[in-house]
Amino acid sequence: MAKLELKNLNKTYNPKVIPVKDVSLTVDNDEFLTLLGPSGCGKSTVLRMIAGLEEPTRGQIKIGEVDVTQKGAGDRNIAMVFQSYALYPHMTVYENLASGLKLKKVPPAEIKRRVAEVSEVLGLAELMNRKPGKMSGGQRQRVAVGRALVRNADVYLLDEPLSNLDALLRERVRADLKQIFAVQKVPVVYVTHDQTEAMTLSTKVALLNDGYVQQLDPPELIYNHPANLFVAGFVGSPQMNLLTLPCQGRSAMLGNFQIPLPDLPTVPPQIILGIRPENVRIAQPSDTQTIQGRVFLVENLGMHYLVSVKVEGSPTAATTVRALLPTDQNWNNEDITLALPTEDIHWFDVQSGHTLVRR
């Protein structure tokens, strides 16, 4: 099976709307790539260009060794799953699954074999005679995925396939998708603005903003080593603490507390410190890097409290630190000492927003 390759892909609708800028990436046949980003960042436009539904203004799309940039959608062996299911309402599940193959004049015995195989994998065998109107959203979405799978396509594209499902069902179908695509050995490109889907499903995430790829990495690296402020702020819930701090000597000043800077060629006047709320904890006597402050807000997240702390000596609310703390205590209005472990701190350049410490 072939790998998918995008080289310097651009799309310009008019000088003011340039939704895709120089997107380059590859998806191997054992990879599940998610295009993640906020609404309007260009995800669907990239997907539509891969599908051949939109023509790139510049750049190249290759499937295996074949340049498909100028080929129409019908001449690319690509299967797409839409958010809206796109099932035929008057056809049964079997007919919906078989219709694409019939059009391609696949022999009836082969159609039967492939539909049976896919319906087994997707748990649809019991539903073969039902029509979409008499099925749940999750079942319909599985049929939509089935329609793509029976095709034996070179590339699978999925555009927000779970967004019409309620939260519980979304979790279930997400787990189904992970299992199904793990054994397909075909490049998969998945579009979502939901970071949980991106983190759980993908082998690789391309985080887009304003048409540019901000970071292209496995989910662990996106989460643990964000390349810039946008990535740091977009991925993770609750959001990473991002604090703009003045520098003094070899330290950044967080209120009254000195946080040693990493090794930098020159010390800037200001720097941005990032630390995730789950990495901030109540200090133990052995902790060396600590700050003190007063809790002014406690939000109950079920498993934890999200606690907002005004750091001692900090002049503005910009130096509020949020921490995920255990629920065995009511932290409200308490004076507490927090540890900020060095290994969990991220440093960003104030001007460019880029990370200052590459790992």
Ligand SMILES: Nc1ncnc2c1ncn2[C@@H]1O[C@H](COP(=O)(O)OP(=O)(O)OP(=O)(O)O)[C@@H](O)[C@H]1O
């Ligand atoms: N046919 C078009 N003509 C002009 N502008 C368009 C067209 N299609 C999309 N756009 C614009 O291009 C930008 C990117 O759109 P796109 O649909 O790729 O974003 P997206 O990241 O998929 O967003 P969403 O998550 O909301 O679907 C948006 O500003 C959109 O308004």
